[in-house]
Amino acid sequence: MAPQPNVRRKPRRSMGIFAELVKAIDWYDVSLQSILAGRGMQSFNRTQSVMLIHIAEGIIKPSDIAHDMGATRQNIHAMAKPLIDAHIIEVVPDPDDGRSKQYVFCEDSLELRDTVLQLLKHLDRKLGERIGKGDLKDMKRALSRDWGEIIVQAP
Numbered sequence: 001m002a003p004q005p006n007v008r009r010k011p012r013r014s015m016g017i018f019a020e021l022v023k024a025i026d027w028y029d030v031s032l033q034s035i036l037a038g039r040g041m042q043s044f045n046r047t048q049s050v051m052l053i054h055i056a057e058g059i060i061k062p063s064d065i066a067h068d069m070g071a072t073r074q075n076i077h078a079m080a081k082p083l084i085d086a087h088i089i090e091v092v093p094d095p096d097d098g099r100s101k102q103y104v105f106c107e108d109s110l111e112l113r114d115t116v117l118q119l120l121k122h123l124d125r126k127l128g129e130r131i132g133k134g135d136l137k138d139m140k141r142a143l144s145r146d147w148g149e150i151i152v153q154a155p
Helices: 017-038 046-056 062-069 073-085 107-131 133-144
Strands: 089-094 097-105
Touching: 017 046, 017 107, 046 062, 046 073, 046 097, 046 107, 062 073, 062 097, 073 089, 097 107, 107 133
Parallel strands: none
Antiparallel strands: 089 097
């Protein structure tokens, strides 16, 4: 078969900020899961990772996690089940509301939680080295701002 001539490819058109955010999440999650696997530690799917990060940051009510993730409480409970079955998290009563429950890390998984939080800080440092500390600060500042309510209608 004859070699293909060098064909110039059109540069990919940007899909906007959303596509860049997805690539950023991919970079963090794939890096985190690769490091965990390289250390022989349990890795998680993307949804589980996001849920565990919420819990590690103190967002422990299923309704709050659901709100942040744009999911229903039922979806959050279904996503939590494998983590509960694996003894990563457990369901405990909410001390402020006897009718509500909270997710917390199981005692045996506190080391994993601490390791993941340390690795995320490491990834932040590495990203800062790659894109510049100023750009990293600007990105964090922009992403940390209140974006307002979810938009449900288009013009």
